[in-house]
Amino acid sequence: MSFKSVVLHASLLIGASASASKRLESRQANGVTWGDCEFEAPGLQCANLTVPLDYTAPESDATLDLQLLRVPAVTEPKKGSILFNFGGPGFASRGTLAALAARFLALTGGEYDLVAHDPRGTGTTLTASCFNTTAERQQFVTVPMSVVPSTEDELALGRLYGQTDVVANICNGFPGFAERGSLIGTAFGARDLMQIVDAIEDDGLLRYWGISYGTALGATVAAMFPDRIDRIVIDGVLNPHQYFNSYEIEAWADTDRTFFNILVECLKAPDLCALGSRRTNAKDLEKDIYNLIDDLREEPLVSGTTLIDSSAVLTFIRFAQYSPETYPAMATALEALLAGNTTEFARIYNNFIDLGLILTLTPDESPFAITCGDKELPEQTFSETAPVFEALEEESRLLGSHGHILAAICQNWDIQAKERYTGNFEATTRHPMLIIGNTFDPATPLRSAQNVSASFEGSVVLEHGGFGHGSTSHGSACTINAIHNYFSNGTLPEPGTICEVDYAPFEPATIDNVLIELGYLPDPAEEA
Incomplete structure (x- = not known):
């Protein structure tokens, strides 16, 4: 039976009673016991996986439980699992995958289980919180940082810089936060991914799709474990060279x-x-x-x-x-x-x-703690950091000033990750990487995809000729089929390929309309 017919038969919702009985029979898989989930969508499976708490202390028996979510494949025989990270840093991934299970099954071909976990520092996994109450967070983080000053307002910018120093000091002195903050970096996150692979995959190989910050994590795991990479897609690419070693100026x-x-x-x-x-x-x-x-x-x-x-x-x-x-x-x-x-x-x-489309209050400090803990920056005063603020605004007149907060707080941050990836991202992965960059992406420019590709031998950049952040924000049959081909048989598009989108930006359509047109998602009108 073809993938299209399987999807149409199963409605890609993996919730029919037949699927449920099959799910109960297959809960035990290698080192993970899958069970019921707290998420409302039917057919999803959850599990905990125990991993080392501190990878730099092999003599320690301290552990950490990672919370996993699995969306079962809808075709047999399945080809393994694809792990996901949807970005941040600081965002839990399980909820996103639960909400978009049908879409990502369709995007990946239905032949793989889809797996996400809540990374260190997010959700309830070593939560990076420096405050006891939301009111405290509003007082020290939300309200002072709600005004984003430009370099033309040096007084306000200096005050913002000072306020980030206050937050950094609060976090540094918060009970237990210094130890917790040192354990949530991206290098440990990459090792967690491989622990998951060892627990759920018979072949010990990683298949992965990372979006936004998930691309920095993907580049890191690919550089640290190149011989264990089977398939890896990074989509909406954050330049990892800047992420680890300087300021994310190129992002704008x-x-x-x-x-x-x-x-x-x-x-x-x-x-x-x-x-x-x-x-x-x-x-x-x-x-x-x-x-x-x-x-x-x-x-x-x-x-x-x-x-x-x-x-x-x-x-x-x-x-x-x-x-x-x-x-x-x-x-x-x-x-x-x-x-x-x-x-x-x-x-x-x-x-x-x-609706959560504008982030006005972070639930914790993980976006700062993970990013800043990953960086190694020279000690600088406000005046010495001024060229960074100027460079951000030069890169983007419209929104470059929005980079001031992260630059300032990372400059003042004291808690470093116990392990940082310090290489140059030059590696030859077991199978070449597929790198996707949008023509018009306001947060991760195409040049970042090209910069990463220059480091990984054999990798190919696919230019997704659409708008928004990441390829899934604007539907393209060409891009969807390229992702299908890559996960299904490892085929990469020809270098220089540009995939055009299937509808104009202001048309009332989504990527799901394209998936329906391709037959990869059922048409609700036909099911009604």
Whole structure:
């Protein structure tokens, strides 16, 4: 039976009673006992895996339990498992895989079990928290860092730098945090991946798909264990050279270009984009929005209890750029604000927050603790760090200042990972790596994918000719088939391949529509 027919028969939801009985019979697999899950989606399996707590202390018998989630394959015989990391750092992965189980089964061909775990520092796994209450976190982290100053406001930027030093000192003195923070770095995360492989795979080989920060983790595990890499996809690539050794300046390289081209696409679809009739060319429209942001720096607006200042608008734009699905709402909100309708902007802005599309409060300090603990930076004062802030804004006029917080806190951070990968990422993996970069990605530019590929022999960069963060944000049959071919038989696309997307950014479509068209997901209309 073909994969398409299997998927259509099983509805890719792995929840039918036949699947459930099969699941109960196959819970024990090598070193992991799979059981029921706390997640509501049917058919999912969970397990705990005990791993060493500190890989630098082989004489220690201290251990850590990793929480695993598995989405069973829907075709037989299965080819093994694919491990996932969806980014961050600081985000638990099990919930994301649980929510998107059907989509990722379809994207990977249905021949593999899909496995995710909550990495160290995330969820309840060595949670990186420096505060006892949410109110404390708001007082020291959220409120002081909600205003993102530019280098033009040296007083505010200096205050931000000082505030990050306060947070670093709080974390350094929080009971148990220094020890915990030293155990959550990316090198230990890579070793955890291989522990999972040893527990669930008969061949001892890693198959992996990492997105965003997951690409830094993927590059690290590939460099540390090149002879154990069977298939590895890194998608929406964070430059690991900068991640470990300096500041993530390159991450903002395509931010302005992406935003400008969103406006270009908007003007092509005035019936779908609220900004489409405001101007006749994208440069003038871009200028209007930049002028609006500049005005809000000097004279913020208020709608009810919502403060609409430049930081709020920039934060809104930052996260709204991540997916074409949110472009129409972003355009409607910006058009409302340009027209003086603060109520409508506030409604959309607050709706984004309620839906979790805008991150206003981290549940813990893991994004700082993991990233900063992984870095080795020279000791510098605020004035000595100034060139970094300037470089960030030079890279992106629109959002480069949003890199100031991470740069400042990492400069002040004291707790280092017990193990850091210190190599140059030059390696020959057992099977070459597939590296995917979007043409218009506001957070991980295509050049980062190319920079990583230069380090790994035989790897191929596939340019996904779409918008958003990572290839799954904008559907392309070409990219989907390339991923299928890679996981199914190891086939890599020809170097220089560009996969065009199947719909324009403002069209009411998602990658699931493409998967349905390909027959990899069932059509809900036919099932109704």
